Amino acid sequence: MPNWDDLRVFLAVARAQSLSGAGRGLKMDPATVGRRIQRLEEDVNAVLFTKSPQGYNLTADGEQFLVRTEQAEQAITLATEESRDERGKLSGTVRIGATDGCANFLLPKVVTEICDRNPGLDVQIVVQPRVVNLNKREADMAIAVSPPETGRLTVQKITDYKLHLAASRRYLKLNPEIETLEDLKGHKIVGYIPDMIFDKELNYAAATGVDEPEFASNSVAVQLNFLRQNAGVGVLHDFIWPYAPNLRRILPDTFELTRSFFLVRHADDRRVERLTRFAGELVEGLRAEVARLEAHQT
Missing domain, CATH: 3.40.190.10 (Periplasmic binding protein-like II)
Structure with a gap:
């Protein structure tokens, strides 16, 4: 039976599609990541990745293993949420992917106010010249200017x-x-x-x-x-x-x-109370901030 640490390494490689990318997120050198993947493949008696010039790609067995591993990850996350303290404060790390304009001129104020109300919360903002890939867990949620048409995602119009x-x-x-x-x-x-x-x-x-x-x-x-x-x-x-x-x-x-902003989340995350509560505060804050700033006339 694989241990959870090896499953975390598997998820990181599946999402980064490289040993080095996974290693950066895990704070682990690529050689160690490779050895952990090899050990995991021996434990489950299956080849989970194929290596190509584009990186590490999941095999058919790997795709099936990814589904089961993400279900396990979801269960652990839910269990962690249920054991949070009774003060009702948000904590942990949330990563938001966002377009340049939203990330520079809206999110800093909105996120700071949310974190002021929740001192145990850490927020990362990823600015990318494309829509972040939530299926690869590049972020917990994303703010887009068009609703995505594919993927296991939920979409909410912000404003x-x-x-x-x-x-x-x-x-x-x-x-x-x-x-x-x-x-x-x-x-x-x-x-x-x-x-x-x-x-x-x-x-x-x-x-x-x-x-x-x-x-x-x-x-x-x-x-x-x-x-x-x-x-x-x-x-x-x-x-x-x-x-x-x-x-x-x-x-x-x-x-x-x-134009419009949309909040995009992975479909499985709607069961994660912490992310759902954070998303609610984020949407409310962005709506208020856009209205406040647009009231300024030049």
């Missing part, structure tokens, strides 16, 4: 948010006036790198009518700093306005985009 065209006051003073969207073709544009847009909801080019930005980044924070440095005109989230006092909205009556 809508708005975006407008923006530029610095200095840039607008030194360049031709913008009276229509057609006028944008005579201006420098700040936006996403076209071939690095991982979600169609982030493709603002169709709405503005401008295809190629002169100043581009896959990071909202970098785009904001381009605008701050008088580089050109870009599309900016309304919840970022309090962080950008030198910027001004352009064509606010004729151009406005509405």
Whole structure:
């Protein structure tokens, strides 16, 4: 019968698809991880992984073993939750995957307030240029701009948010006036790198009518700093306005985009009280923070 420590190593390799990646998460050197996997395969009398140039991939036996091991993990997590102290405070570590804009301008305040109410809670925010893979347990939950269509996931809409065209006051003073969207073709544009847009909801080019930005980044924070440095005109989230006092909205009556944030969780986690309670506080906090920041007018 495999011990739980070996099962933890198995889960880490299955999710990271490499010995080194698993080792980083487990604080264990790759050689030790490899020996633990070999021992586990001997214990269960099955080959669980095949090695390829892309990393460690589960075999058919490995896929079946993963299902049973995740069920065991879930049971241990539930048992741990039930033994928490009676004060009702959240504790442990929660990892959130999030897009750049949400991670930089919304989550720090919301998460800090949740942790202030729950001193034993640690929160990690993973900023990635794509949707995190919850099935591989890259995070406990994720905030996405589009609801995923595949996977054993649960999706909850958090809130809508708005975006407008923006530029610095200095840039607008030194360049031709913008009276229509057609006028944008005579201006420098700040936006996403076209071939690095991982979600169609982030493709603002169709709405503005401008295809190629002169100043581009896959990071909202970098785009904001381009605008701050008088580089050109870009599309900016309304919840970022309090962080950008030198910027001004352009064509606010004729151009406005509405997008949404969604909370995505692994389907099995809905039975984990700690994560469900944290998710509830996170959703409530994000809704309030977006409303507060969008009320700021520039």
